[in-house]
Amino acid sequence: MTFDQIRYFCAAAQLGSFSKAAETVHISQPSLCIAVRKLEGEFGVQLFQPSRKGAVLTEAGRIFLQDAQNILTQADLAATHMEQFAQRDRAEVRIAYTFSLADAYIPRLLREFSEQEGRGCCIYSDEMPSDQIAQGLREGRFDFGLGSQIPPDPEIEQIPIAWQRLCLLTPPQDPGTYDDPAEFAAAPLICYRKDYPMYRLLSELFQERQIQPRILHYGYSEGAIARLVEQGMGIGAVAEIEGLEKYRVRVLHPAWLTGGRYIYLMRHRTRMVTQAARRLQERILAQKKQNGGQTGVP
Structure with missing residues:
Protein backbone atom coordinates (compact mmCIF):
# COMPACT_ATOMS: atom_id res chain seq x y z
CA MET A 1 0.00 0.00 0.00
CA THR A 2 1.40 3.40 -1.01
CA PHE A 3 0.28 6.97 -0.45
CA ASP A 4 -0.45 7.30 -4.17
CA GLN A 5 -2.74 4.25 -4.08
CA ILE A 6 -4.56 5.68 -1.06
CA ARG A 7 -4.89 9.05 -2.76
CA TYR A 8 -6.23 7.50 -5.97
CA PHE A 9 -8.74 5.41 -4.02
CA CYS A 10 -10.00 8.43 -2.04
CA ALA A 11 -10.36 10.52 -5.19
CA ALA A 12 -12.45 7.84 -6.90
CA ALA A 13 -14.57 7.26 -3.81
CA GLN A 14 -15.24 10.95 -3.21
CA LEU A 15 -15.94 11.84 -6.86
CA GLY A 16 -17.82 8.61 -7.63
CA SER A 17 -16.01 8.34 -10.94
CA PHE A 18 -12.76 6.72 -12.02
CA SER A 19 -12.41 9.06 -14.99
CA LYS A 20 -12.92 12.23 -12.91
CA ALA A 21 -10.57 10.89 -10.24
CA ALA A 22 -7.87 10.16 -12.83
CA GLU A 23 -8.22 13.69 -14.18
CA THR A 24 -7.99 15.16 -10.68
CA VAL A 25 -4.82 13.28 -9.69
CA HIS A 26 -3.28 13.76 -13.16
CA ILE A 27 -2.86 10.15 -14.26
CA SER A 28 -4.62 8.02 -16.86
CA GLN A 29 -7.80 6.17 -15.95
CA PRO A 30 -6.27 2.72 -16.64
CA SER A 31 -3.34 3.55 -14.31
CA LEU A 32 -5.72 4.60 -11.55
CA CYS A 33 -7.82 1.45 -11.95
CA ILE A 34 -4.69 -0.73 -11.81
CA ALA A 35 -3.62 0.99 -8.56
CA VAL A 36 -7.04 0.35 -7.02
CA ARG A 37 -7.03 -3.30 -8.11
CA LYS A 38 -3.60 -3.72 -6.50
CA LEU A 39 -5.03 -2.40 -3.24
CA GLU A 40 -7.93 -4.84 -3.48
CA GLY A 41 -5.50 -7.67 -4.17
CA GLU A 42 -3.35 -6.69 -1.20
CA PHE A 43 -6.35 -6.53 1.15
CA GLY A 44 -8.15 -9.51 -0.34
CA VAL A 45 -11.42 -7.58 -0.49
CA GLN A 46 -13.36 -5.69 -3.12
CA LEU A 47 -13.42 -1.92 -2.52
CA PHE A 48 -15.67 -0.93 -5.43
CA GLN A 49 -18.62 -2.91 -6.69
CA PRO A 50 -19.30 -3.33 -10.42
CA SER A 51 -21.73 -0.62 -11.44
CA ARG A 52 -22.63 1.43 -14.48
CA LYS A 53 -23.19 4.36 -12.14
CA GLY A 54 -19.44 4.84 -11.66
CA ALA A 55 -17.25 4.20 -8.64
CA VAL A 56 -19.57 2.76 -5.99
CA LEU A 57 -18.04 1.63 -2.71
CA THR A 58 -18.63 -1.74 -1.16
CA GLU A 59 -19.04 -2.06 2.60
CA ALA A 60 -15.31 -2.78 2.86
CA GLY A 61 -14.64 0.28 0.71
CA ARG A 62 -16.67 2.51 3.02
CA ILE A 63 -14.76 1.24 6.04
CA PHE A 64 -11.40 1.71 4.33
CA LEU A 65 -12.34 5.21 3.15
CA GLN A 66 -12.49 6.48 6.73
CA ASP A 67 -9.03 5.11 7.51
CA ALA A 68 -7.62 6.27 4.18
CA GLN A 69 -8.84 9.83 4.74
CA ASN A 70 -7.29 9.83 8.22
CA ILE A 71 -3.98 8.67 6.74
CA LEU A 72 -3.96 11.46 4.15
CA THR A 73 -4.94 14.03 6.79
CA GLN A 74 -2.07 12.96 9.03
CA ALA A 75 0.33 13.00 6.07
CA ASP A 76 -0.73 16.57 5.22
CA LEU A 77 -0.32 17.57 8.87
CA ALA A 78 3.16 16.05 8.97
CA ALA A 79 4.10 17.94 5.80
CA THR A 80 2.81 21.18 7.34
CA HIS A 81 4.86 20.59 10.49
CA MET A 82 8.00 20.03 8.42
CA GLU A 83 7.33 23.14 6.35
CA GLN A 84 6.91 25.18 9.53
CA PHE A 85 10.14 23.72 10.90
CA ALA A 86 11.99 24.53 7.69
CA GLN A 87 10.77 28.12 7.87
CA ARG A 88 11.85 28.39 11.51
CA ASP A 89 15.19 26.78 10.64
CA ARG A 90 15.83 29.52 8.10
CA ALA A 91 14.48 32.38 10.16
CA GLU A 92 14.93 31.88 13.91
CA VAL A 93 17.90 32.49 16.20
CA ARG A 94 18.05 31.99 19.97
CA ILE A 95 21.10 33.63 21.50
CA ALA A 96 22.25 34.39 25.05
CA TYR A 97 25.08 36.71 26.02
CA THR A 98 26.67 38.31 29.05
CA PHE A 99 25.92 41.86 30.11
CA SER A 100 29.38 43.02 29.02
CA LEU A 101 28.24 42.75 25.38
CA ALA A 102 24.79 44.25 25.77
CA ASP A 103 25.57 47.97 25.43
CA ALA A 104 27.32 48.05 22.06
CA TYR A 105 28.49 44.80 20.52
CA ILE A 106 25.26 42.77 20.49
CA PRO A 107 23.04 45.61 19.15
CA ARG A 108 25.59 46.29 16.37
CA LEU A 109 26.02 42.60 15.55
CA LEU A 110 22.28 41.95 15.31
CA ARG A 111 21.63 45.09 13.29
CA GLU A 112 24.32 44.21 10.74
CA PHE A 113 23.11 40.61 10.57
CA SER A 114 19.48 41.65 10.11
CA GLU A 115 20.38 44.14 7.38
CA GLN A 116 22.36 41.58 5.42
CA GLU A 117 22.00 37.78 5.44
CA GLY A 118 19.57 37.72 8.38
CA ARG A 119 16.71 39.64 6.80
CA GLY A 120 13.38 38.32 8.01
CA CYS A 121 14.95 36.42 10.91
CA CYS A 122 13.19 36.32 14.26
CA ILE A 123 15.83 36.70 16.97
CA TYR A 124 15.28 35.76 20.61
CA SER A 125 18.00 37.12 22.90
CA ASP A 126 18.69 36.91 26.63
CA GLU A 127 21.26 38.54 28.93
CA MET A 128 22.64 36.40 31.75
CA PRO A 129 25.87 35.22 33.42
CA SER A 130 28.05 32.75 31.56
CA ASP A 131 27.25 29.84 33.87
CA GLN A 132 23.55 30.28 33.13
CA ILE A 133 24.25 30.49 29.40
CA ALA A 134 26.00 27.11 29.61
CA GLN A 135 23.03 25.62 31.45
CA GLY A 136 20.67 26.95 28.79
CA LEU A 137 22.81 25.34 26.08
CA ARG A 138 22.69 22.00 27.87
CA GLU A 139 18.89 22.25 28.09
CA GLY A 140 18.53 23.25 24.43
CA ARG A 141 17.08 26.71 25.14
CA PHE A 142 19.70 28.57 23.06
CA ASP A 143 21.40 28.00 19.72
CA PHE A 144 24.63 29.48 21.08
CA GLY A 145 25.94 31.95 23.60
CA LEU A 146 28.64 34.57 24.10
CA GLY A 147 30.28 34.85 27.49
CA SER A 148 33.25 34.35 29.79
CA GLN A 149 35.04 31.06 30.12
CA ILE A 150 33.31 28.36 32.13
CA PRO A 151 34.95 25.25 33.61
CA PRO A 152 35.62 22.53 30.99
CA ASP A 153 32.40 20.82 30.02
CA PRO A 154 32.18 17.80 27.69
CA GLU A 155 28.91 19.12 26.25
CA ILE A 156 29.97 22.72 25.59
CA GLU A 157 32.47 23.91 22.98
CA GLN A 158 34.16 27.23 23.81
CA ILE A 159 35.82 29.25 21.04
CA PRO A 160 37.72 32.42 22.10
CA ILE A 161 36.70 35.39 19.98
CA ALA A 162 37.97 38.47 21.87
CA TYR A 262 38.45 36.07 26.82
CA ILE A 263 34.96 36.29 25.46
CA TYR A 264 33.92 32.91 24.09
CA LEU A 265 31.42 31.72 21.56
CA MET A 266 29.76 28.85 23.42
CA ARG A 267 27.77 26.12 21.67
CA HIS A 268 26.60 22.59 22.30
CA ARG A 269 28.87 19.99 20.72
CA THR A 270 26.15 17.72 19.33
CA ARG A 271 22.82 19.55 19.23
CA MET A 272 21.68 20.84 15.84
CA VAL A 273 20.89 24.55 15.46
CA THR A 274 18.95 26.52 12.87
CA GLN A 275 20.44 27.67 9.59
CA ALA A 276 20.06 31.28 10.69
CA ALA A 277 21.98 30.58 13.91
CA ARG A 278 24.78 28.94 11.93
CA ARG A 279 25.03 32.01 9.68
CA LEU A 280 25.23 34.32 12.68
CA GLN A 281 27.97 32.18 14.25
CA GLU A 282 29.90 32.28 10.96
CA ARG A 283 29.68 36.09 11.00
CA ILE A 284 31.08 36.24 14.54
CA LEU A 285 33.95 33.89 13.73
CA ALA A 286 34.72 35.78 10.52
CA GLN A 287 34.97 39.04 12.49
CA LYS A 288 37.33 37.34 14.95
CA LYS A 289 39.52 36.19 12.06
CA GLN A 290 39.62 39.71 10.63
CA ASN A 291 40.82 41.38 13.83
CA GLY A 292 42.71 38.43 15.30
CA GLY A 293 40.52 38.44 18.40
CA GLN A 294 42.96 40.84 20.09
CA THR A 295 40.68 43.81 20.59
CA GLY A 296 38.41 44.47 23.51
CA VAL A 297 35.36 43.52 21.51
CA PRO A 298 34.76 40.74 18.98
Missing part, protein backbone atom coordinates in the same frame (compact mmCIF):
# COMPACT_ATOMS: atom_id res chain seq x y z
CA TRP A 163 40.20 39.63 24.73
CA GLN A 164 39.17 42.17 27.38
CA ARG A 165 41.87 43.36 29.77
CA LEU A 166 41.24 44.32 33.37
CA CYS A 167 40.97 47.95 34.42
CA LEU A 168 40.00 50.15 37.37
CA LEU A 169 37.07 52.53 37.34
CA THR A 170 37.21 55.54 39.64
CA PRO A 171 35.00 58.62 40.05
CA PRO A 172 36.23 61.56 37.92
CA GLN A 173 36.96 63.62 41.06
CA ASP A 174 39.09 60.84 42.62
CA PRO A 175 42.77 61.92 42.53
CA GLY A 176 44.12 58.44 43.26
CA THR A 177 46.32 56.56 40.81
CA TYR A 178 46.15 53.20 42.63
CA ASP A 179 49.58 52.27 41.33
CA ASP A 180 50.26 50.96 44.82
CA PRO A 181 48.22 47.83 45.65
CA ALA A 182 48.00 49.07 49.25
CA GLU A 183 46.17 52.20 48.06
CA PHE A 184 43.79 49.97 46.13
CA ALA A 185 43.18 47.69 49.12
CA ALA A 186 42.29 50.69 51.30
CA ALA A 187 39.61 52.00 48.93
CA PRO A 188 36.00 50.75 48.98
CA LEU A 189 35.69 48.28 46.13
CA ILE A 190 32.66 47.47 44.00
CA CYS A 191 33.08 43.99 42.58
CA TYR A 192 31.18 41.41 40.59
CA ARG A 193 28.71 39.12 42.28
CA LYS A 194 30.33 36.13 43.92
CA ASP A 195 28.61 33.62 41.63
CA TYR A 196 30.08 35.19 38.47
CA PRO A 197 33.18 33.88 36.65
CA MET A 198 34.74 37.37 36.76
CA TYR A 199 34.59 37.36 40.56
CA ARG A 200 36.54 34.09 40.54
CA LEU A 201 39.11 35.56 38.15
CA LEU A 202 39.64 38.69 40.26
CA SER A 203 39.79 36.69 43.48
CA GLU A 204 42.63 34.60 42.05
CA LEU A 205 44.48 37.77 41.02
CA PHE A 206 44.07 39.39 44.46
CA GLN A 207 45.29 36.22 46.14
CA GLU A 208 48.32 36.07 43.84
CA ARG A 209 49.13 39.73 44.58
CA GLN A 210 48.43 39.20 48.30
CA ILE A 211 45.78 41.91 48.24
CA GLN A 212 42.84 41.86 50.59
CA PRO A 213 40.34 44.24 48.96
CA ARG A 214 37.67 46.03 50.97
CA ILE A 215 34.59 44.94 49.01
CA LEU A 216 31.53 46.92 50.03
CA HIS A 217 29.25 46.40 47.04
CA TYR A 218 28.61 43.64 44.55
CA GLY A 219 27.46 44.68 41.09
CA TYR A 220 25.42 42.95 38.41
CA SER A 221 27.59 43.88 35.42
CA GLU A 222 30.27 46.27 34.22
CA GLY A 223 27.59 48.87 33.54
CA ALA A 224 26.04 48.43 36.98
CA ILE A 225 29.45 48.78 38.63
CA ALA A 226 30.27 51.86 36.54
CA ARG A 227 27.01 53.54 37.60
CA LEU A 228 27.84 52.95 41.26
CA VAL A 229 31.34 54.36 40.71
CA GLU A 230 29.76 57.44 39.08
CA GLN A 231 27.92 58.05 42.34
CA GLY A 232 31.16 57.99 44.34
CA MET A 233 30.34 54.75 46.14
CA GLY A 234 33.78 53.29 45.51
CA ILE A 235 36.11 52.10 42.77
CA GLY A 236 35.50 49.17 40.47
CA ALA A 237 37.71 46.42 39.08
CA VAL A 238 36.17 45.23 35.81
CA ALA A 239 36.87 43.95 32.33
CA GLU A 240 37.36 46.84 29.93
CA ILE A 241 34.33 46.54 27.71
CA GLU A 242 33.15 48.56 24.76
CA GLY A 243 30.89 51.34 26.00
CA LEU A 244 32.67 52.32 29.24
CA GLU A 245 33.33 55.73 27.71
CA LYS A 246 29.70 56.71 28.15
CA TYR A 247 30.00 56.64 31.95
CA ARG A 248 31.43 59.50 33.99
CA VAL A 249 34.39 57.50 35.30
CA ARG A 250 38.15 57.38 34.91
CA VAL A 251 39.58 54.20 33.41
CA LEU A 252 42.98 53.30 34.91
CA HIS A 253 45.49 50.52 34.20
CA PRO A 254 47.85 50.19 37.19
CA ALA A 255 50.83 47.97 36.48
CA TRP A 256 49.87 45.36 39.07
CA LEU A 257 46.39 44.84 37.55
CA THR A 258 47.33 42.43 34.79
CA GLY A 259 45.37 39.85 32.88
CA GLY A 260 41.84 39.87 31.67
CA ARG A 261 39.31 37.56 30.15
Whole structure:
Protein backbone atom coordinates (compact mmCIF):
# COMPACT_ATOMS: atom_id res chain seq x y z
CA MET A 1 0.00 0.00 0.00
CA THR A 2 1.40 3.40 -1.01
CA PHE A 3 0.28 6.97 -0.45
CA ASP A 4 -0.45 7.30 -4.17
CA GLN A 5 -2.74 4.25 -4.08
CA ILE A 6 -4.56 5.68 -1.06
CA ARG A 7 -4.89 9.05 -2.76
CA TYR A 8 -6.23 7.50 -5.97
CA PHE A 9 -8.74 5.41 -4.02
CA CYS A 10 -10.00 8.43 -2.04
CA ALA A 11 -10.36 10.52 -5.19
CA ALA A 12 -12.45 7.84 -6.90
CA ALA A 13 -14.57 7.26 -3.81
CA GLN A 14 -15.24 10.95 -3.21
CA LEU A 15 -15.94 11.84 -6.86
CA GLY A 16 -17.82 8.61 -7.63
CA SER A 17 -16.01 8.34 -10.94
CA PHE A 18 -12.76 6.72 -12.02
CA SER A 19 -12.41 9.06 -14.99
CA LYS A 20 -12.92 12.23 -12.91
CA ALA A 21 -10.57 10.89 -10.24
CA ALA A 22 -7.87 10.16 -12.83
CA GLU A 23 -8.22 13.69 -14.18
CA THR A 24 -7.99 15.16 -10.68
CA VAL A 25 -4.82 13.28 -9.69
CA HIS A 26 -3.28 13.76 -13.16
CA ILE A 27 -2.86 10.15 -14.26
CA SER A 28 -4.62 8.02 -16.86
CA GLN A 29 -7.80 6.17 -15.95
CA PRO A 30 -6.27 2.72 -16.64
CA SER A 31 -3.34 3.55 -14.31
CA LEU A 32 -5.72 4.60 -11.55
CA CYS A 33 -7.82 1.45 -11.95
CA ILE A 34 -4.69 -0.73 -11.81
CA ALA A 35 -3.62 0.99 -8.56
CA VAL A 36 -7.04 0.35 -7.02
CA ARG A 37 -7.03 -3.30 -8.11
CA LYS A 38 -3.60 -3.72 -6.50
CA LEU A 39 -5.03 -2.40 -3.24
CA GLU A 40 -7.93 -4.84 -3.48
CA GLY A 41 -5.50 -7.67 -4.17
CA GLU A 42 -3.35 -6.69 -1.20
CA PHE A 43 -6.35 -6.53 1.15
CA GLY A 44 -8.15 -9.51 -0.34
CA VAL A 45 -11.42 -7.58 -0.49
CA GLN A 46 -13.36 -5.69 -3.12
CA LEU A 47 -13.42 -1.92 -2.52
CA PHE A 48 -15.67 -0.93 -5.43
CA GLN A 49 -18.62 -2.91 -6.69
CA PRO A 50 -19.30 -3.33 -10.42
CA SER A 51 -21.73 -0.62 -11.44
CA ARG A 52 -22.63 1.43 -14.48
CA LYS A 53 -23.19 4.36 -12.14
CA GLY A 54 -19.44 4.84 -11.66
CA ALA A 55 -17.25 4.20 -8.64
CA VAL A 56 -19.57 2.76 -5.99
CA LEU A 57 -18.04 1.63 -2.71
CA THR A 58 -18.63 -1.74 -1.16
CA GLU A 59 -19.04 -2.06 2.60
CA ALA A 60 -15.31 -2.78 2.86
CA GLY A 61 -14.64 0.28 0.71
CA ARG A 62 -16.67 2.51 3.02
CA ILE A 63 -14.76 1.24 6.04
CA PHE A 64 -11.40 1.71 4.33
CA LEU A 65 -12.34 5.21 3.15
CA GLN A 66 -12.49 6.48 6.73
CA ASP A 67 -9.03 5.11 7.51
CA ALA A 68 -7.62 6.27 4.18
CA GLN A 69 -8.84 9.83 4.74
CA ASN A 70 -7.29 9.83 8.22
CA ILE A 71 -3.98 8.67 6.74
CA LEU A 72 -3.96 11.46 4.15
CA THR A 73 -4.94 14.03 6.79
CA GLN A 74 -2.07 12.96 9.03
CA ALA A 75 0.33 13.00 6.07
CA ASP A 76 -0.73 16.57 5.22
CA LEU A 77 -0.32 17.57 8.87
CA ALA A 78 3.16 16.05 8.97
CA ALA A 79 4.10 17.94 5.80
CA THR A 80 2.81 21.18 7.34
CA HIS A 81 4.86 20.59 10.49
CA MET A 82 8.00 20.03 8.42
CA GLU A 83 7.33 23.14 6.35
CA GLN A 84 6.91 25.18 9.53
CA PHE A 85 10.14 23.72 10.90
CA ALA A 86 11.99 24.53 7.69
CA GLN A 87 10.77 28.12 7.87
CA ARG A 88 11.85 28.39 11.51
CA ASP A 89 15.19 26.78 10.64
CA ARG A 90 15.83 29.52 8.10
CA ALA A 91 14.48 32.38 10.16
CA GLU A 92 14.93 31.88 13.91
CA VAL A 93 17.90 32.49 16.20
CA ARG A 94 18.05 31.99 19.97
CA ILE A 95 21.10 33.63 21.50
CA ALA A 96 22.25 34.39 25.05
CA TYR A 97 25.08 36.71 26.02
CA THR A 98 26.67 38.31 29.05
CA PHE A 99 25.92 41.86 30.11
CA SER A 100 29.38 43.02 29.02
CA LEU A 101 28.24 42.75 25.38
CA ALA A 102 24.79 44.25 25.77
CA ASP A 103 25.57 47.97 25.43
CA ALA A 104 27.32 48.05 22.06
CA TYR A 105 28.49 44.80 20.52
CA ILE A 106 25.26 42.77 20.49
CA PRO A 107 23.04 45.61 19.15
CA ARG A 108 25.59 46.29 16.37
CA LEU A 109 26.02 42.60 15.55
CA LEU A 110 22.28 41.95 15.31
CA ARG A 111 21.63 45.09 13.29
CA GLU A 112 24.32 44.21 10.74
CA PHE A 113 23.11 40.61 10.57
CA SER A 114 19.48 41.65 10.11
CA GLU A 115 20.38 44.14 7.38
CA GLN A 116 22.36 41.58 5.42
CA GLU A 117 22.00 37.78 5.44
CA GLY A 118 19.57 37.72 8.38
CA ARG A 119 16.71 39.64 6.80
CA GLY A 120 13.38 38.32 8.01
CA CYS A 121 14.95 36.42 10.91
CA CYS A 122 13.19 36.32 14.26
CA ILE A 123 15.83 36.70 16.97
CA TYR A 124 15.28 35.76 20.61
CA SER A 125 18.00 37.12 22.90
CA ASP A 126 18.69 36.91 26.63
CA GLU A 127 21.26 38.54 28.93
CA MET A 128 22.64 36.40 31.75
CA PRO A 129 25.87 35.22 33.42
CA SER A 130 28.05 32.75 31.56
CA ASP A 131 27.25 29.84 33.87
CA GLN A 132 23.55 30.28 33.13
CA ILE A 133 24.25 30.49 29.40
CA ALA A 134 26.00 27.11 29.61
CA GLN A 135 23.03 25.62 31.45
CA GLY A 136 20.67 26.95 28.79
CA LEU A 137 22.81 25.34 26.08
CA ARG A 138 22.69 22.00 27.87
CA GLU A 139 18.89 22.25 28.09
CA GLY A 140 18.53 23.25 24.43
CA ARG A 141 17.08 26.71 25.14
CA PHE A 142 19.70 28.57 23.06
CA ASP A 143 21.40 28.00 19.72
CA PHE A 144 24.63 29.48 21.08
CA GLY A 145 25.94 31.95 23.60
CA LEU A 146 28.64 34.57 24.10
CA GLY A 147 30.28 34.85 27.49
CA SER A 148 33.25 34.35 29.79
CA GLN A 149 35.04 31.06 30.12
CA ILE A 150 33.31 28.36 32.13
CA PRO A 151 34.95 25.25 33.61
CA PRO A 152 35.62 22.53 30.99
CA ASP A 153 32.40 20.82 30.02
CA PRO A 154 32.18 17.80 27.69
CA GLU A 155 28.91 19.12 26.25
CA ILE A 156 29.97 22.72 25.59
CA GLU A 157 32.47 23.91 22.98
CA GLN A 158 34.16 27.23 23.81
CA ILE A 159 35.82 29.25 21.04
CA PRO A 160 37.72 32.42 22.10
CA ILE A 161 36.70 35.39 19.98
CA ALA A 162 37.97 38.47 21.87
CA TRP A 163 40.20 39.63 24.73
CA GLN A 164 39.17 42.17 27.38
CA ARG A 165 41.87 43.36 29.77
CA LEU A 166 41.24 44.32 33.37
CA CYS A 167 40.97 47.95 34.42
CA LEU A 168 40.00 50.15 37.37
CA LEU A 169 37.07 52.53 37.34
CA THR A 170 37.21 55.54 39.64
CA PRO A 171 35.00 58.62 40.05
CA PRO A 172 36.23 61.56 37.92
CA GLN A 173 36.96 63.62 41.06
CA ASP A 174 39.09 60.84 42.62
CA PRO A 175 42.77 61.92 42.53
CA GLY A 176 44.12 58.44 43.26
CA THR A 177 46.32 56.56 40.81
CA TYR A 178 46.15 53.20 42.63
CA ASP A 179 49.58 52.27 41.33
CA ASP A 180 50.26 50.96 44.82
CA PRO A 181 48.22 47.83 45.65
CA ALA A 182 48.00 49.07 49.25
CA GLU A 183 46.17 52.20 48.06
CA PHE A 184 43.79 49.97 46.13
CA ALA A 185 43.18 47.69 49.12
CA ALA A 186 42.29 50.69 51.30
CA ALA A 187 39.61 52.00 48.93
CA PRO A 188 36.00 50.75 48.98
CA LEU A 189 35.69 48.28 46.13
CA ILE A 190 32.66 47.47 44.00
CA CYS A 191 33.08 43.99 42.58
CA TYR A 192 31.18 41.41 40.59
CA ARG A 193 28.71 39.12 42.28
CA LYS A 194 30.33 36.13 43.92
CA ASP A 195 28.61 33.62 41.63
CA TYR A 196 30.08 35.19 38.47
CA PRO A 197 33.18 33.88 36.65
CA MET A 198 34.74 37.37 36.76
CA TYR A 199 34.59 37.36 40.56
CA ARG A 200 36.54 34.09 40.54
CA LEU A 201 39.11 35.56 38.15
CA LEU A 202 39.64 38.69 40.26
CA SER A 203 39.79 36.69 43.48
CA GLU A 204 42.63 34.60 42.05
CA LEU A 205 44.48 37.77 41.02
CA PHE A 206 44.07 39.39 44.46
CA GLN A 207 45.29 36.22 46.14
CA GLU A 208 48.32 36.07 43.84
CA ARG A 209 49.13 39.73 44.58
CA GLN A 210 48.43 39.20 48.30
CA ILE A 211 45.78 41.91 48.24
CA GLN A 212 42.84 41.86 50.59
CA PRO A 213 40.34 44.24 48.96
CA ARG A 214 37.67 46.03 50.97
CA ILE A 215 34.59 44.94 49.01
CA LEU A 216 31.53 46.92 50.03
CA HIS A 217 29.25 46.40 47.04
CA TYR A 218 28.61 43.64 44.55
CA GLY A 219 27.46 44.68 41.09
CA TYR A 220 25.42 42.95 38.41
CA SER A 221 27.59 43.88 35.42
CA GLU A 222 30.27 46.27 34.22
CA GLY A 223 27.59 48.87 33.54
CA ALA A 224 26.04 48.43 36.98
CA ILE A 225 29.45 48.78 38.63
CA ALA A 226 30.27 51.86 36.54
CA ARG A 227 27.01 53.54 37.60
CA LEU A 228 27.84 52.95 41.26
CA VAL A 229 31.34 54.36 40.71
CA GLU A 230 29.76 57.44 39.08
CA GLN A 231 27.92 58.05 42.34
CA GLY A 232 31.16 57.99 44.34
CA MET A 233 30.34 54.75 46.14
CA GLY A 234 33.78 53.29 45.51
CA ILE A 235 36.11 52.10 42.77
CA GLY A 236 35.50 49.17 40.47
CA ALA A 237 37.71 46.42 39.08
CA VAL A 238 36.17 45.23 35.81
CA ALA A 239 36.87 43.95 32.33
CA GLU A 240 37.36 46.84 29.93
CA ILE A 241 34.33 46.54 27.71
CA GLU A 242 33.15 48.56 24.76
CA GLY A 243 30.89 51.34 26.00
CA LEU A 244 32.67 52.32 29.24
CA GLU A 245 33.33 55.73 27.71
CA LYS A 246 29.70 56.71 28.15
CA TYR A 247 30.00 56.64 31.95
CA ARG A 248 31.43 59.50 33.99
CA VAL A 249 34.39 57.50 35.30
CA ARG A 250 38.15 57.38 34.91
CA VAL A 251 39.58 54.20 33.41
CA LEU A 252 42.98 53.30 34.91
CA HIS A 253 45.49 50.52 34.20
CA PRO A 254 47.85 50.19 37.19
CA ALA A 255 50.83 47.97 36.48
CA TRP A 256 49.87 45.36 39.07
CA LEU A 257 46.39 44.84 37.55
CA THR A 258 47.33 42.43 34.79
CA GLY A 259 45.37 39.85 32.88
CA GLY A 260 41.84 39.87 31.67
CA ARG A 261 39.31 37.56 30.15
CA TYR A 262 38.45 36.07 26.82
CA ILE A 263 34.96 36.29 25.46
CA TYR A 264 33.92 32.91 24.09
CA LEU A 265 31.42 31.72 21.56
CA MET A 266 29.76 28.85 23.42
CA ARG A 267 27.77 26.12 21.67
CA HIS A 268 26.60 22.59 22.30
CA ARG A 269 28.87 19.99 20.72
CA THR A 270 26.15 17.72 19.33
CA ARG A 271 22.82 19.55 19.23
CA MET A 272 21.68 20.84 15.84
CA VAL A 273 20.89 24.55 15.46
CA THR A 274 18.95 26.52 12.87
CA GLN A 275 20.44 27.67 9.59
CA ALA A 276 20.06 31.28 10.69
CA ALA A 277 21.98 30.58 13.91
CA ARG A 278 24.78 28.94 11.93
CA ARG A 279 25.03 32.01 9.68
CA LEU A 280 25.23 34.32 12.68
CA GLN A 281 27.97 32.18 14.25
CA GLU A 282 29.90 32.28 10.96
CA ARG A 283 29.68 36.09 11.00
CA ILE A 284 31.08 36.24 14.54
CA LEU A 285 33.95 33.89 13.73
CA ALA A 286 34.72 35.78 10.52
CA GLN A 287 34.97 39.04 12.49
CA LYS A 288 37.33 37.34 14.95
CA LYS A 289 39.52 36.19 12.06
CA GLN A 290 39.62 39.71 10.63
CA ASN A 291 40.82 41.38 13.83
CA GLY A 292 42.71 38.43 15.30
CA GLY A 293 40.52 38.44 18.40
CA GLN A 294 42.96 40.84 20.09
CA THR A 295 40.68 43.81 20.59
CA GLY A 296 38.41 44.47 23.51
CA VAL A 297 35.36 43.52 21.51
CA PRO A 298 34.76 40.74 18.98
